[in-house]
Amino acid sequence: MIDAHTRLCAVIGNPVGHSLSPAIHNAAFQAMGLNYVYVAFAVTDVAGCLAGMRALSGFRGMSVTIPHKRAVMRHLDSISPMAMRVGAVNTIVNDGGRLTGDTTDGPGTLRAFAEAGVALAGKRILFLGAGGAVRSVAFAMAEDAHAAQITILGRTASRVKELADDLRAKTPAAIETGDLAGDLADAVADHEVVVQGTPIGMYPDSMDDSPVPRECLRPDLVVFDMVYRPLKTRLIREAEIAGCKTILGVEMLLHQAALQFELWTGEPAPLPVMRRVLIDNLAS
Numbered sequence: 001m002i003d004a005h006t007r008l009c010a011v012i013g014n015p016v017g018h019s020l021s022p023a024i025h026n027a028a029f030q031a032m033g034l035n036y037v038y039v040a041f042a043v044t045d046v047a048g049c050l051a052g053m054r055a056l057s058g059f060r061g062m063s064v065t066i067p068h069k070r071a072v073m074r075h076l077d078s079i080s081p082m083a084m085r086v087g088a089v090n091t092i093v094n095d096g097g098r099l100t101g102d103t104t105d106g107p108g109t110l111r112a113f114a115e116a117g118v119a120l121a122g123k124r125i126l127f128l129g130a131g132g133a134v135r136s137v138a139f140a141m142a143e144d145a146h147a148a149q150i151t152i153l154g155r156t157a158s159r160v161k162e163l164a165d166d167l168r169a170k171t172p173a174a175i176e177t178g179d180l181a182g183d184l185a186d187a188v189a190d191h192e193v194v195v196q197g198t199p200i201g202m203y204p205d206s207m208d209d210s211p212v213p214r215e216c217l218r219p220d221l222v223v224f225d226m227v228y229r230p231l232k233t234r235l236i237r238e239a240e241i242a243g244c245k246t247i248l249g250v251e252m253l254l255h256q257a258a259l260q261f262e263l264w265t266g267e268p269a270p271l272p273v274m275r276r277v278l279i280d281n282l283a284s
């Protein structure tokens with residue numbers, strides 16, 4: 001029941017109408033019997049939005065999505081070391097008017113790998129794409145998971161170089177780069193884990209596409225596709241047939257939300273409930 005003690009959490013972004021976060025988090029709060037509610041706000045005035053959060057002591061937590069992940073940073077009182085390295089915040093916690101920023105995309109993905117039984121320490125990891133999601137996960141794998149080598153393949157050389165330079169400056173992993181079209185086959189052959197971080201394969205426009213030719217896939221490869229709509233992309237389906245270990249994009253979505261839940265409530269996230277809500281929404 002919503003009453004005078006209810007604590008508020010929300011996603012801010014623009015647009016936010018498509019967000020699954022209200023469904024996931026409200027189901028989790030209910031399952032745990034917590035007096036919290038989660039809503040979505042389309043926001044253009046980031047400074048005003050965070051001043052409002054600071055002034056409302058019951059406004060406990062925020063998820064931050066595109067296009068505000070960088071813009072919120074200058075309005076916070078402290079920022080976690082990982083969010084500072086990545087240069088983006090996706091989670092805010094309000095402790096009595098003191099706002100702390102964090103990022104759960106990378107750490108959540110590490111949890112998804114751990115849950116799948118895939119160790120990353122000492123591994124050579126190939127990233128396809130050089131956007132915001134790849135940035136978050138590459139930093140976590142290079143720093144916290146102790147990957148031996150991170151290779152970034154992209155179609156825009158300047159964007160690849162910018163991310164690679166940043167990773168070299170801030171993490172101990174060996175960093176290589178290449179062209180997504182020209183270097184793909186050799187790079188897949190030379191790595192143990194592939195992280196697909198482009199929109200290729202996504203519903204509705206490119207569901208018949210895969211960025212990795214099926215002949216490149218081999219049974220000892222781990223394939224993680226960040227795309228979560230459809231639940232199983234063409235890349236994942238072909239990787240399963242080739243005998244690869246696969247991790248679905250929905251697992252990243254789940255675990256980044258679970259970490260947010262834990263930061264706001266201090267309680268362990270009810271993963272089965274949250275996973276069920278996600279899969280039901282994505283399958284419909």
Ligand SMILES: NC(=O)c1ccc[n+]([C@@H]2O[C@H](COP(=O)([O-])OP(=O)(O)OC[C@H]3O[C@@H](n4cnc5c(N)ncnc54)[C@H](OP(=O)(O)O)[C@@H]3O)[C@@H](O)[C@H]2O)c1
Binds near residue numbers: 249250256
């Ligand atoms: N599972 C999750 O929880 C989760 C979370 C976030 C994102 N995602 C998914 O991850 C993907 C990337 O998201 P993002 O936020 O990182 O997006 P982004 O910042 O826009 O980056 C997209 C990257 O993909 C590249 N790209 C786009 N279209 C391409 C194409 N047709 N061929 C080759 N490369 C292409 C872009 O290259 P250019 O620089 O050349 O444009 C860029 O490097 C999306 O599919 C998104 O849905 C999943």
